[in-house]
Amino acid sequence: MIEFLSRRLAGALVTLALATVVVFAVVEVLPGDPALVMLGTDARPDTLAAIRTKYGFDQPLLTRYLQWIGGLLTFNLGNSHAYGTSVSKLIGDRLVVTLPLGAMALFWATLVAIPLGVFAAWKHRRPGDWGVMGFTQIGISVPNFWFGIVLVLAFAVTWQWFPAGGFPGWQEPVKSVHALILPALSLSLGEIAILTRVTRSAMLDTLREDYVRTARAKGATESTVLFKHALRNALIPVTTVAGLIAGFLVAGAVIIESVFRLPGVGQLVYDSINNRDLVVIKNVVILFTILVLTVNLLVDLAYALLDPRPRVRA
């Protein structure tokens, strides 16, 4: 078990090291001059040059890469060029919005998708199954920002049960959770659909297994068969997909945060790209690489708990 996990951890660290190179390269080739973005169209060549020197844009690539890595290792990420504030504070302030949003969406997605998937598999090729499949078809096709706008019109503008957008801050916990409900719902729609389908097909596979027939033959109740015997094994692919979804949620957050005016990491990335705030982009992307790698490690850990085989095989 320890060996299995340490191998996975080593793999993750190598991935991370490679990711820093890729991220740095991509950010550096972004067309656009941060100094020009700062000073605008009336800027003189001498002021532009002064800004480039001030922020070190004129340093050689390798120096800048090493400075960045050094900063990452010492947890000193430097200051945002656009805002002037420290990058770690900027990211920290945004994470407290995006992480709960993602967690709520993921929680909501699993809560709805797994029972739905089990239900659909149980009602295989009957109206219940068709209904669920129809729903997932819609869930996959509807863009989540559009769903978000519909939710706002219905629940915020017409009925005013929820705020139309914005985030009060965690000093007001109840209001904050309240503000995240609609965004989390819109963010989770597509994920519910995908996860439901994966659960359904995984359940259909396991329901055909011999041990399920054995369980039924020995007179186990339908719920024992479904949830104790079939679902536990079906959960392995479901967990994998849920882990992947965590990555997609980050991408979705960029859009959903815009619709709901949430000051989250997605908006930070979007704004930083527009401002060519390179130091922020680099660090946010690496942070999310770390986050996704961590989720994948957790998924590996979950495999090990759900299914003893990887521990041995590894």
Add this chain to the structure above:
Amino acid sequence: MDSLSRRHLFGAAGMMMGALATLSVPGTEALAQGPAKDRLVIGMSLEPPVLDPTKNAAAAIREVTTPSIFEALGRIDRTGAVGPGLAESWNVSEDGKEYVFKIRQGVKFHDGETLDASVVKFTLDRLFAPDSTNPAKSLYTDIEKVEVVDPSTVKVTLKSPNSFLLYSLSLGDAGIMHPKSAPTNDKNPIGTGPFMFKERKEGDSITLVKSPTYRDPGSIKLNTVIFKIVKDPSAQVSALLAGDVDAFPGFQAPELVERLTKDPRFVVIVGTTEGEVILATNNVKKPFDNPKVRQAMAHAINREELISAESGFGVPIGSHFAPHNKAYVDLTKTYPFDLAKAKALLAEAGYPNGFEASLKLPPVGYAQRAGEVLANQLGKIGIKLAITQLQWPQWLSEAFKERNYDLTIVAHTEANDLDRYARDGYYWGYNSPEFKAKWREVVAATDFAKRDQILKEAQQIIARDAVNGYLFQLAKIGVWKKDLVGLWENAPTPQLDLTGVYWK
């Protein structure tokens, strides 16, 4: 063009919202709570990066800080005229080279420091110093020296007369800053204005509160002003409808205005801006270096159609000058819409079958809308445009700085920006000794009536030369609650003066 009014991510979302918004929305009236009478929430579609207008060119910084936090020597009023600001009066010498400013006494900065002539000298020296990184440095390089005459008098000497100096010294770029707080003004702006900076949540909001040390406390009716960042046009509408935002002085989605016009809770005020939307043309690149080609294009542009793509907002222009300015002359008929003439001119220029060119669009709503319409209009005389979408930073580097473009659409939002036609190496590559001479006269004019006359001639030169395609003047669409009084109808400068704004 520093409005940098970026188009929001999701035009599609906006359109969909538009469609949905036409459905009736019952029940909002009863639930909309009355706003607190001393608090104003202003929606902004762009977020200011730093909060120091001397460090960054973004228009949003000026909206938040000038003159609410930072005041300048002069103050631009709602008509665009310059009146006394931190200077209560000034004298200009006969030759236009010496300005003596009388500095207002008893003015305190928000941190308790006192304003005097030395503080003014510090601010002005920073503008044109060799190591100045002020985004508008070029406006101040005619200044030779700044001297403290006595604690309430400052003398500014110019190398050569500059008839725009007072205006330039009234901009946020010349906001008076104290040496003590200047280094940290980007995060914690401290000025002399009616409001003090309280807090900022990046990506979300900026809060100002009434300054207890302001010299005229009676003029300030609001205790708290919150600038709320709402980028997405559909989210702007829902923020207004849900009562989260009281006012959008610069509403960015003309296609969604109709929904708000019908709502009895809001007023929609359409005013003017300094933003000329032009089809910027690369005058040094073939075939646009041929005046006949540019004239042909001018004849093929149908401004009415372009304005209807803006949902009817905007005023046609025939030169690079704002119609509300008193020196304006109507030149829209210089090259009237006439396709036959346009084709004939193209044939004369050697392109009877037209040609292909690229149109690079920045991510702003008006450029996106006008781009599609223009591609269609020029297509009718055989000019086939391939549209490329650029992000702002790309546009700035590729089209503006490197001049790697054929045509682009952009709004030039500064006042007095005809001077760009006199600049060497500017991105449209216009080089006319005649215009440069004319512009030198404008700058050197000491008599404003005479200056207006020369400005008219200057407009005519660039209209005649069809340097760029002149499309329309951007409208300022303001939407706010109907019991809110005092917000400016027009935007003569990208500033937001909140003194005198109150709830009925």
